[in-house]
Amino acid sequence: MLEARDITVRYGSRTVLDRVSLTVEPGAVLGLGGPSGCGKSTLARVMAMMLRPRSGSVAVDGRPVSRWRQRAPRELRTRVALIYQQPRLAVDPRLTLREIVAEPLAAAGTAAAGTAAAGTGTAGTGTAGTGTAGTGTAGTGTAGTADAERVAALAAEVGLTGDLLTRRPHEVSDGQLQRACVARALILSPGYLICDEMTTMLDASTQAHLVRVVNAYRERTGAGVLAISHDAVLLGRWADGVAELGQGGKAAVSV
Numbered sequence: 001m002l003e004a005r006d007i008t009v010r011y012g013s014r015t016v017l018d019r020v021s022l023t024v025e026p027g028a029v030l031g032l033g034g035p036s037g038c039g040k041s042t043l044a045r046v047m048a049m050m051l052r053p054r055s056g057s058v059a060v061d062g063r064p065v066s067r068w069r070q071r072a073p074r075e076l077r078t079r080v081a082l083i084y085q086q087p088r089l090a091v092d093p094r095l096t097l098r099e100i101v102a103e104p105l106a107a108a109g110t111a112a113a114g115t116a117a118a119g120t121g122t123a124g125t126g127t128a129g130t131g132t133a134g135t136g137t138a139g140t141g142t143a144g145t146a147d148a149e150r151v152a153a154l155a156a157e158v159g160l161t162g163d164l165l166t167r168r169p170h171e172v173s174d175g176q177l178q179r180a181c182v183a184r185a186l187i188l189s190p191g192y193l194i195c196d197e198m199t200t201m202l203d204a205s206t207q208a209h210l211v212r213v214v215n216a217y218r219e220r221t222g223a224g225v226l227a228i229s230h231d232a233v234l235l236g237r238w239a240d241g242v243a244e245l246g247q248g249g250k251a252a253v254s255v
């Protein structure tokens with residue numbers, strides 16, 4: 001479970017979240033709605049360990065989070081992936097889409113490399129059902145090959161062609177960039193995905209495609225999903241239950 005308990009956040013003297021609790025179960029989609037400005041994105045950032053709350057606690061699979069942002073232990077940080085509403089604010093404009101998708105592999109150092117080099121035989125674990133990388137025998141697999149295969153499999157799943165992967169953010173549409181951000185979020189096989197208005201700016205077909213990708217990932221891996229959206233129809237279709245955050249973040253959240 002990804003659990004937030006009694007979270008309080010203040011910006012200056014203003015209380016944005018006031019003792020809010022929320023639990024995301026493995027394998028389930030929890031919807032989170034509420035009026036603009038009520039603190040949904042703030043709660044998302046707290047649960048992704050990117051913002052330290054003034055009080056309250058977050059636990060990932062029973063492990064309490066005691067350090068935040070880059071100081072949070074890598075194995076906790078990589079358990080939770082956050083997908084933002086505005087992909088252009090979430091990427092380095094100098095990188096190609098391929099580099100954007102692969103970014104967490106580099107940031108995670110040798111996590112993927114360790115798997116391949118150890119010859120565990122499943123360098124492609126959890127990504128797009130590619131199964132074994134075919135290079136898993138000790139000594140023959142390289143992190144580079146395994147990583148490239150993971151990037152290629154996820155790019156195909158989100159609908160990015162090879163040509164698009166060579167472009168930089170200013171050369172692609174918002175929808176294409178968000179596809180890269182979804183692939184990036186999945187590349188380290190997180191146990192929990194927080195989709196913060198992931199499809200709000202996108203056309204209906206891209207929205208439907210990305211929701212299908214997240215659902216397929218959840219079904220394949222048993223990941224839990226927190227789907228934040230203004231769109232009650234979308235949440236009604238997508239989520240197993242929907243929580244509402246009240247204005248000022250004061251209402252207790254329950255499903």
Ligand SMILES: Nc1ncnc2c1ncn2[C@@H]1O[C@H](COP(=O)(O)OP(=O)(O)OP(=O)(O)O)[C@@H](O)[C@H]1O
Binds near residue numbers: 034036037038039041
């Ligand atoms: N870094 C910040 N400093 C000061 N105030 C902030 C900061 N980030 C957010 N806020 C304010 O906190 C409140 C909650 O913001 P948040 O983005 O969490 O709301 P939200 O429910 O996600 O809104 P929306 O649905 O419009 O995206 C808003 O009034 C916002 O202006």
